[in-house]
Amino acid sequence: MSDQPPVLDQQVLDALRDSVGGDDAFVADLVATYLTEGAAHMAEMDAAAAAGDAAAIVRPAHSMKSSSAALGAARMSSISRDIEFAGREGRAEGLAASVQEARAAWEATVAELRARGLAG
Amino acid sequence: MSEPVALIVDDSAVNRMLLARHLGSMGIAAREAGDGKAALAALQTSSEDVAVVLLDVMMPEMDGYETLAAIKSDESLRQLPVIMISGIDELATVARCIELGAADFLAKPFDPVILAARVRASLADKRLRDAEAAHAAAQAELLGTIERQKSELARFLSPQVAALISSPEGEQMLAGHRREATAVFCDLRGFTAFSDSAEPEEVLGLLREYHAMMGASINEHGGTLEHFAGDGMMVFFNDPVLQPDHVARAVRMAVAMRDRFAPLAAKWSKLGFELGLGIGIATGYATLGRIGFEGRYDYGMVGTAVIVASRLSSAAEGGQILLNPRAHAAVEVIVFVEPVGELQLKGFARPIPAVNVVGYRSPGDPIDSDTELATTAADL
Numbered sequence: 193m194s195d196q197p198p199v200l201d202q203q204v205l206d207a208l209r210d211s212v213g214g215d216d217a218f219v220a221d222l223v224a225t226y227l228t229e230g231a232a233h234m235a236e237m238d239a240a241a242a243a244g245d246a247a248a249i250v251r252p253a254h255s256m257k258s259s260s261a262a263l264g265a266a267r268m269s270s271i272s273r274d275i276e277f278a279g280r281e282g283r284a285e286g287l288a289a290s291v292q293e294a295r296a297a298w299e300a301t302v303a304e305l306r307a308r309g310l311a312g
Numbered sequence: 313m314s315e316p317v318a319l320i321v322d323d324s325a326v327n328r329m330l331l332a333r334h335l336g337s338m339g340i341a342a343r344e345a346g347d348g349k350a351a352l353a354a355l356q357t358s359s360e361d362v363a364v365v366l367l368d369v370m371m372p373e374m375d376g377y378e379t380l381a382a383i384k385s386d387e388s389l390r391q392l393p394v395i396m397i398s399g400i401d402e403l404a405t406v407a408r409c410i411e412l413g414a415a416d417f418l419a420k421p422f423d424p425v426i427l428a429a430r431v432r433a434s435l436a437d438k439r440l441r442d443a444e445a446a447h448a449a450a451q452a453e454l455l456g457t458i459e460r461q462k463s464e465l466a467r468f469l470s471p472q473v474a475a476l477i478s479s480p481e482g483e484q485m486l487a488g489h490r491r492e493a494t495a496v497f498c499d500l501r502g503f504t505a506f507s508d509s510a511e512p513e514e515v516l517g518l519l520r521e522y523h524a525m526m527g528a529s530i531n532e533h534g535g536t537l538e539h540f541a542g543d544g545m546m547v548f549f550n551d552p553v554l555q556p557d558h559v560a561r562a563v564r565m566a567v568a569m570r571d572r573f574a575p576l577a578a579k580w581s582k583l584g585f586e587l588g589l590g591i592g593i594a595t596g597y598a599t600l601g602r603i604g605f606e607g608r609y610d611y612g613m614v615g616t617a618v619i620v621a622s623r624l625s626s627a628a629e630g631g632q633i634l635l636n637p638r639a640h641a642a643v644e645v646i647v648f649v650e651p652v653g654e655l656q657l658k659g660f661a662r663p664i665p666a667v668n669v670v671g672y673r674s675p676g677d678p679i680d681s682d683t684e685l686a687t688t689a690a691d692l
Contacts, residue, residue, distance in 0.1 A: 204421065211424040212333055222329055229325045251323070251372045258368075258399060259326035262421045273401070 197266035199297070199304045204264030223310045226259055227302065230268075233259075234298050237275065241291035249287065250279040256294075265301045268294070316363035316435055317341045321351040321379065322397060323371045327420070331366055331397075334424045338431065340364075348374030352382055355389055364434045365394045366418070369402045369409070377409060384413045391441050393434035397422075470536045473611040476552045485552050486611070488601030493551050494562040494593060494639060495618045496535065497625035498526070498569065499544035501588035507542075510585065518580065518587075519543065525572045533565035538612050546622075548613045551600045559595050559642035563669060566591045566633045567647075577630075588630015594620035595639040623657035624666055633669040640667050647672055 212218050236252035253276035260269035271294045278287065305311040318340050320331045325346075332342035343362070345351040348371055355362060365383065369376040376396060383389045393415040398406045406417045415437065416430045458478075466474040476482045500506075500522070507515045519542070526545060530537050534555060535547040547565070550558035573589045580587050598615025617636070624634040632652070640649060648670040654663035 208330075211422075213337070218333060222326060225329055226326045254370050255324045258322075258420055259324045261399070262324070262326050262330055277401075 197270050199265070199267050199300045200308070201264040201266040204261075204266070205310075208262070208264065220310065223263065223305055226263055226265075227305070227311055229259060230256060230298060230301075234295060237291050237294060240279075241288045244284045244287065246279045246282045246284045246287060248279075249291075250276055253279055253294075260301070268297045268301045271297050315339075315341060315361070317343055317361045318431065319343050319345060319351060319354060319362050319365045321345045321348065321365060321371070321376070322368040323347055324368070327368070327397070327422075330422060331427070334422065334427050335431065337424075338428055340431065340435075347371045348376065348379030348382070351379055355383070355392075362392065363438050364415075364431055365392060366431075367394050367396055367414075369396055369398045369405050377405060377412070380409050380412055380414055391438070391445075393438050395430055395434060469611070470538075471531070472534075472536050472553050476611070486602040488599055490597060490599050491551060492558075492595065493598050493600060493613055493615075493617065494549045494558045494595045495598070495613055495615075495621035496547045496549070496562050496566060496591065496593050497544065497621045498547075498566070498589060498591040499542075499625060501590055501630040502586050503543040506580075506585045506587060514583075518585075521576060522573075525576065526569060529565050529568045529572065532568065533561045535561070535565055536611070539610065544625075546613075546618070548598075548600075548618075551613065552611070559593075559639050560646065562593050562595075562639070563633070563635070563643050563647060566593060567669065567672070570631060570633060590625050590628030590630060591633045592621045592624025592626070592628055593633065593639050594618070594624060594636040595642060596620070596636070619659065620657065620664065623659070624655070624664075627655050627657065627666070628668075634666045635669065637665055643669075645673070 208222075209216070209219055233252040233256040237249055237256070240246075240249035240252070253272045257269050257272035257276055260266075260272060271290070275287070275290050275294060278290065302311065318331075318335050320328050320335075320342050321344075322328050322331070323346055328344045328346075332344065335342045340363075343354060345354050348367075350373075351365070351367070352374075355365075367376045367379055371379075374382075380394055380396070383392060383394060390413075394409075394413070396406050396409045396414045396417040397420060398417055399420050406414075410417065415434050418427055418430055462474065462478050465477065469477070476485055506518070510518075522543065523540070527537075530547050533549075534553065535549055536551060536553075538546045538548060540546075547562075549555055549562045555561055569591065570589060577587050577589070594617040596615055596617030598613045598617050600613050601611070602609045603612035603614065604610050617638075620636050624636065628634045634652065634655075635643070635649065649667035650670055652666050652668050655666045656663045
């Protein structure tokens with residue numbers, strides 16, 4: 193797993209905090225939004241994988257990729273991107289395994305955000 | 313104008329929040345939409361204050377490309393700058409969006425400095441376009457006003473003078489110039505007695521008929537009406553529009569007036585009123601231009617010819633068209649005249665030999681207005 197991107201990219205997080213003038217309250221709000229939205233996207237990806245519906249997975253995977261990248265959740269973003277592309281190409285096989293991987297990354301991301309005091 | 317508002321269209325709540333925050337620090341309020349359909353709905357209900365749209369490429373329901381196409385095909389939204397927001401994987405789509413009219417694009421994750429620069433550029437662009445549109449609207453309104461004034465002016469002035477006032481060389485012409493011109497005076501014999509004994513309604517009715525007839529004759533022959541007062545009128549030719557045949561035109565107009573007047577005179581005669589039309593025509597050098605005082609100017613003709621024409625008109629009996637020698641010389645090949653003797657005109661030391669126009673030398677003469685019209689049509 194060493195070739196995987198980090199769960200959280202500290203540089204991105206730092207740049208994000210700088211860009212909002214060190215407003216920690218805003219960053220905390222942003223993370224809270226991410227967690228709520230992300231949980232919903234994860235649930236949608238689970239459902240799509242369970243149904244073997246490659247098309248239905250594109251949208252939540254895309255949003256997850258985008259939001260995760262904004263917060264420096266690099267691993268989550270990278271896995272979501274792979275899933276989005278697989279979904280766009282209609283590759284249903286291996287979808288369940290990929291989503292399982294995404295689920296693990298998601299939990300790691302949530303844990304890491306909590307560990308840094310960014311999530312309640 | 314209201315404060316600029318940016319419409320953020322992105323399916324990611326995190327992205328919307330971040331963009332709204334960055335825009336807020338630039339003093340730009342944000343409105344948010346989660347997909348293209350919601351964005352179009354927001355624009356259709358209140359697009360006026362929206363100054364820029366930040367549009368995500370990949371969205372559920374209606375994606376960025378479709379949304380952009382809808383914005384660009386809507387006449388009222390077309391000018392709205394749209395900045396595409398795209399992930400690194402979507403650059404091919406972004407290129408298509410730029411071709412479709414997107415103003416710019418912004419890569420995710422956002423760099424606030426680049427975001428600020430692109431949004432400011434789009435806003436400046438929109439302000440410029442709005443200013444241009446406002447200017448064009450003001451210009452159109454001004455032109456509309458001028459056109460209205462011109463058409464209103466044309467109802468009060470001779471068409472030639474109205475055109476002159478609105479033309480670029482008008483000021484120079486109005487300032488005054490000297491040239492040869494032909495003055496025509498006409499008034500009614502017996503009008504004073506008529507207006508003394510007739511009912512006011514009859515007087516006004518007669519004047520209406522008379523003016524309508526005279527006006528038609530003036531316009532047909534291209535005369536410039538300087539003024540009319542009761543039954544008297546003064547018309548001149550060869551100014552402001554140059555007319556090489558100005559004397560012939562004046563005489564032709566006078567003959568037309570006399571011909572048209574005859575049935576009217578016959579009608580009034582049956583009612584017991586004896587009215588005759590006397591016309592005086594004189595050609596000579598004169599000064600033409602703006603005459604009057606601040607607040608009230610006329611476009612007028614000043615010179616001896618004007619006075620001679622006026623005196624000839626007074627001297628004319630009903631049905632006579634009197635010419636001064638210079639006018640006579642110019643039209644003697646086309647009209648028969650009879651001498652009326654040397655007229656001692658008021659204000660002139662020497663008597664003036666005047667002639668009365670009897671009729672055209674030939675009915676098919678080129679001076680005949682119908683023939684001339686036919687010739688003109690053939691020339692075209």
